Amino acid sequence: MKFTIVGAGSSYTPELLAEMIVRRESLPVDELVLYDIDPHRLEIMEGFCKRYSEKRNFNIKIRSTKDLEDALYGASFVDTQIRVGGNIQRVKDEKIPLNYGLIGQETTGAGGMMKAFRTIPVMLEVAKHMEKASPNGWLINYTNPAGLVTEAVTRYTNANIAGFCSGGIFPKMWAKTSMGIDYNRVQYDYVGLNHLNFISNITIDGRPITEAEFDTLAETNDDVGLDIQKLLGCLTSPYLQYYYKTNQRTAELKDKKQTRGEYVQDLEKIVFAGYADPNNADIPEALFKRGGGGYSEVAMNFVNAVYNNIDTEMVVNVPNKGAVGFLPDDGVVEVNCLVNKRGMAPIHKSYVPEPCWGIISAVKNYEMLAVEAAVEGNVTKMKQALLAHPLVREYSIIEKLVPELLEGSKEYLPQFNK
């Protein structure tokens, strides 16, 4: 089994490796190939990964490459965790919308759209290479905005893509944190779009949770908070804070001295110093302030289900094709799936919490237009997407915002500069 990481210079790479070591008995990875366009980060990471493996007696071939074809050829699994334009662009995604009184955030709203615009051309390139170089391999995507990226790849290529987000196991994490309950005992119906999820019919050991347990979970998801989730009658993705507390969050973001992106830029310096230290073979503590925890576990759980053909229920981003009745067939949804060697098959959704289907449709409408805008480099569709987005919608703002957004990402948007 050849396992390739595209964007291996990401600070998350060692966590994937750590998870491989945990599963060494069941997952015989032969070769780990690290690919990145940043030679400096790549070199650091290759060194660290080798030291990390050696210290843990994990005998596996680790090598880096700057040749995409080489990286992808014959790979069983290709994990992508890229950030086109790096954290510098992320900060723009956060700041530009905020100047117009809009949520500035790297996955949701106008900022998330720009991240999609920069990311999708690169991901389509990877996917199109894989169609030929590793047609039976799986592209495991964690790159945000994960729903838009997965939709672009499924609508415009024939590569096998599994789009993940650690959000799919958040309710398990909340139960673990707050009540000490193991992941496998907590189950639920998960419906919606990436970063726009609604979680209902929650069970522990197969029995419906009590009201008190619901409250405990909802409180643990404190970005959204108990009151809103109680009113909705379900748990939600933490990202719903940006929809139900828009004014409040916008005000807070304006007040902050640093955006999240700026904070991460600083943090990454510390983390990479740790990775670069030739005497260090442990993951730096600072990484855990980085967010995004849980993804490696999700990704390797998928690898396990596929490689060992073990039926496993997972939350995946997949083309809808009727699984959620009120959404278009070719739009990607994030729902419970059965995963095994055959890939993933969505569980049919016949229930969505009553107050939630409208907002799912509204955001999906935005997403589909944004994907088309991203692929075509179409400014009209870009504006339509923003008009359709519940967090933007104000026409007079869109007129001013669009040129500024395009200017800000200019060097990463070849499709708009044809």
Add this chain to the structure above:
Amino acid sequence: MKFTIVGAGSSYTPELLAEMIVRRESLPVDELVLYDIDPHRLEIMEGFCKRYSEKRNFNIKIRSTKDLEDALYGASFVDTQIRVGGNIQRVKDEKIPLNYGLIGQETTGAGGMMKAFRTIPVMLEVAKHMEKASPNGWLINYTNPAGLVTEAVTRYTNANIAGFCSGGIFPKMWAKTSMGIDYNRVQYDYVGLNHLNFISNITIDGRPITEAEFDTLAETNDDVGLDIQKLLGCLTSPYLQYYYKTNQRTAELKDKKQTRGEYVQDLEKIVFAGYADPNNADIPEALFKRGGGGYSEVAMNFVNAVYNNIDTEMVVNVPNKGAVGFLPDDGVVEVNCLVNKRGMAPIHKSYVPEPCWGIISAVKNYEMLAVEAAVEGNVTKMKQALLAHPLVREYSIIEKLVPELLEGSKEYLPQFNK
């Protein structure tokens, strides 16, 4: 044919009478019954209607009654144009949301919801009476919010209701005004919800309109304006201004000295002085500043199609039942229908303008929750409805707004005071 007007004290009543006179050859109305709970307005209107008919040699029995049973019994058509709580309540619907930075408007947003809450119990009473008193009669509803009222009646009674809005012929009006083209030459696909409509596939004499003609129509619909409609690729209801120009309109509403409701209150004094003048048999000029023109024509066009069994394409509010594929079956939609003696049957909609289906879903989600809240007197569903509404959504505002809204309409909300 017995024709009854419920809420006959409305200043619009004479326009219905005028339209009956225009159609006197084809529509043999035997008796016009005026019903209202306001005896003063009712008396004025009865007097005026009699003078108006006499002057035009329209021999028809006109009488007023304060007995609802008497008014409805055996009626072929019952037109409802009520305003529960009068313009005093309207002003509250406009002002309370505005205090929280939200659009204050009598049909859309939180204000429209309160109007629905006051109106629906009264309309259900009328409809339930009709089930027995005039089971084959038609309830023609113009009372706003027309979509919510129609949905409540269709979901909770078996009365025959046809929910109309003059908006259904606005594109015809725009073509008439701007290009002098007769109504019957202008046709289009009309899709969405009451006051949330998108108009595409527009033809003149059966041929698609030119881009220049589109621009002319879009400019005439100046509340929304050319730019937005061009971007959407379709015409819209003027009410979309509140969605795509939310900030701008909110600011303007705040700056105005008078709300629309206050202006209308003043205007109505002038209009009613005209109606009350025993020497006057003409509709006062001031009425035409009142808005809502075109409804009488729509209503009587429906009466003509039904009474004379003439196939007629009209825009009607009807239960969806699959006509718009992405919306629930029991929600009411406002779409083109075939109307004749059998009532109305929706034309199937296989196309909705690309950037518009998400917002339709979002508002429909609000509407269905609001209808249930209105019927059940359910505060939780009321809050859910506001959380689902694109013009509200902010939880912290909802918490403060809800008690104030309920207090403001207290005496007209028996269902919430059980």
Add this chain to the structure above:
Amino acid sequence: MKFTIVGAGSSYTPELLAEMIVRRESLPVDELVLYDIDPHRLEIMEGFCKRYSEKRNFNIKIRSTKDLEDALYGASFVDTQIRVGGNIQRVKDEKIPLNYGLIGQETTGAGGMMKAFRTIPVMLEVAKHMEKASPNGWLINYTNPAGLVTEAVTRYTNANIAGFCSGGIFPKMWAKTSMGIDYNRVQYDYVGLNHLNFISNITIDGRPITEAEFDTLAETNDDVGLDIQKLLGCLTSPYLQYYYKTNQRTAELKDKKQTRGEYVQDLEKIVFAGYADPNNADIPEALFKRGGGGYSEVAMNFVNAVYNNIDTEMVVNVPNKGAVGFLPDDGVVEVNCLVNKRGMAPIHKSYVPEPCWGIISAVKNYEMLAVEAAVEGNVTKMKQALLAHPLVREYSIIEKLVPELLEGSKEYLPQFNK
């Protein structure tokens, strides 16, 4: 207005002309162009049509042509009533299946499929010519099997086609015949496929018919009969006799000395003798034994609705696109439509009689496979179509039947002889 008849050598042509004369005030046909590949029949028909018009003082330019391009160019309406291979082929469609114990009939079952295979290539040719020669013109199709032909044209060309069958007004005819009630007073929901229709919610003057009236109508549709229609709870197309009385009709067909096709061949000789008689300007009595009456009325009703932009409810074969929820989008259905200058728009169907939706699906499955087989010349799909057909389905028969059917129509199946 240029009106073209393709297959003008058909004995039905004069009825279209007669209907034009009836509507001369409202439909100003300038030129009637007769096209056929049979020069003999064409000459006879041109002569007769001229005499017929002259006798009735109908001043219209009538001319014949053997040039398809000339016939179609700039035509507003092109009526097609062709029979590829003539009645000789029809007799084969009737006899070959019968040899295997199957219904032998020119529109239904294996026979109908062969008629489709011969007809569809010719109709596609006409439609593709029209795309260029008369892009705004309407192709009015009566050629059987009307559903399959319409589906082929709508799936594989961009021509405007309206597929009609006189069956759409049969319930009106039954009411006229049995109760003397005028067509316009009788209305109903018509759902299903061409020659596989179920008629419910029947009204006279807008009121539901009584049980006695239902019985009268059902008895008048005596090919199916009262008992079956009572059990189904709806009226049906007469062709349902072949589905619910399969054994009985098969036995009767076997016992007959002449097939219907052979009878018609004899009859046509008499009819054409009448047409050819230079002293005769009246439609021969014998024509009325021919069947198919009512089509001219339907066709010209469509022309009137379109030309004069008059909203008219008609039964038309149209692409489903969701109008009948349980059938595929690109399959053609025969349902009530609103017709006017914009063409036809299907009324949404939210009800199908309970015992009838399964058979509609089964036959539609056959139809879609048959259309693809017809266009592609695909023997596998041909066999799949027969396997899916409720009147065939027996695999061992299909294996023997298929080569015999293909042999029988060999010279008219270029697509199978590539």
Add this chain to the structure above:
Amino acid sequence: MKFTIVGAGSSYTPELLAEMIVRRESLPVDELVLYDIDPHRLEIMEGFCKRYSEKRNFNIKIRSTKDLEDALYGASFVDTQIRVGGNIQRVKDEKIPLNYGLIGQETTGAGGMMKAFRTIPVMLEVAKHMEKASPNGWLINYTNPAGLVTEAVTRYTNANIAGFCSGGIFPKMWAKTSMGIDYNRVQYDYVGLNHLNFISNITIDGRPITEAEFDTLAETNDDVGLDIQKLLGCLTSPYLQYYYKTNQRTAELKDKKQTRGEYVQDLEKIVFAGYADPNNADIPEALFKRGGGGYSEVAMNFVNAVYNNIDTEMVVNVPNKGAVGFLPDDGVVEVNCLVNKRGMAPIHKSYVPEPCWGIISAVKNYEMLAVEAAVEGNVTKMKQALLAHPLVREYSIIEKLVPELLEGSKEYLPQFNK
């Protein structure tokens, strides 16, 4: 864990016990309760089961009861394998239709319908008891016709029912038999209704099977045969032989000296002699001629998935609710599901083999009418069901067949004798 068998006098009971013994490590059954209305068979079976367990050192409490309440109370799993009226009635189901030239078979066609009519009232009684006596328990149904029984229970009770058929693992069996491949390596999409299934997208170790492998599997399913399955492009349930080889099978059934039911009656005597022998603790060889093998494995696989909360893909009969887009929501379908402690959730079906959806609809239409007829004792719906059934449909036969069928099962049809 209390495990109850309703209809424990069935010759299949020991196989369930055998399977429990195989899984003794993972499934701690505390008590096995045997219930039957036939005291003689029950006594024999209790004795045999005890001897069988003892010989295999399986320490479990085994007891019999004639009290349904006692049998169901607190049961975790209730397996039903009843035959109302016994094999005597089965023989009637086989013979009566055959007299009219129709397939006579205990699960399909008119015979299957009568089995449903006798079984459904008994199963509803069990289910309604379970609603109270074991509300968290699972009713595992194997009783045929399994689809109709499951639909009746899900539409008319709130009991938890899982409807199984060994057919769900037939393709695995065929691969094992013909190619020696283990069950867990063979996977497929399974769609349709009980005994009307179509199996596509077949993989071995996650890779699509070759054409040669397809042929091998199709040949192994020899009741239908290679040719038909090749033409359909998928494997099928063996029961499709009755649909695609109707004439052939009807002729063969007529020629047989014994019906299957008569054969089984004879066989059961031998089998029960074995069970009754106080010196015998082994399952009699003769049982394996009985058919139905594999069910015990399926049933206990379900018990394992639920009890141990192990994600497991299984084929189950479940309410459709949109999983198969072209079928009604409340109809039961037999499709792949994810099973775990939460029960089963259907995998969404976005593909059905092209030539197969029509026949699925046709039979589902029959099934839904038959279930309603069974519950209501409604003769009209019974006739409608037969009219809708592809294997019956001929009205004149239905008229004669219906009274004879009702007479034949008279003593077991209380709902028709109200």
